[in-house]
Amino acid sequence: MNDLSLLAARLRTLAPSCGPVRLIAVDGHAGSGKSTLASRLAALLDDAPVLHLDDLATHESFFTWVDRLSEQVIEPLSRGECARYAPYDWTARTFAAQRSLEPAPVVLIEGVGAGRRALRPHLARLLWMDLAAAESWERGRRRDGPALSAFWDRWTAAEAEHFSADPSRSHADALVRQLPMGYEWLEGPDAAAGVNHSVTESDRIAPPY
Secondary structure, three states: OOOHHHHHHHHHOOOOOEOOEEEEEEEEOOOOOHHHHHHHHHHHOOOOOEEEHHHOOOOOOOOOOHHHHHHHHHHHHHOOOOEEEOOEEOOOOEEOOOEEEOOOOEEEEEOOOOOOOOOHHHOOEEEEEOOOHHHHHHHHHHHHOHHHHHHHHHHHHHHHHHHHHOOOHHHOOEEEEEEOOEEEEEEOOOHHHOOOOOOOHHHOOOOOO
């Protein structure tokens, strides 16, 4: 049995937080492994929908997507309706055709800022990928290559400014830390302080890369 299924089972039991939906945020620094975690959780949650915040950000505005997210996604889901949003095409630098996001029992939102102040009232759970900014950004730069170096310079400055004004880690319900042989989950009210309440062998899963 995939150990991550234990976390997925816990998420299923949470009270709905956005209409009929249990909205789960996966936040952390760029390059920390958020997309991989969200994808694996989604697969264990009957292919739960995943909203990638990269689809809402743009070259001109990395973090001012709250109004669009609220109007196009949060409000429809809160009414039990299908949400529709236009994802941003980072190559064409324009918005693409609309996508649908069904009000499934669990919906995942992953990306930098998923646990920001404006979204937390709508969340059933906030998971933070606990990898330091410098290490996360270095992983991201290696992944994207030197051609995107200038973009990363802009991004890291904007991300640092965002988290300085609107931190997520201190509000996380659980920290997720990558180990040489998997992940470690730190949960409970002292998670952000690094106090381990619930780590067992069954809480360790395969690494994302």
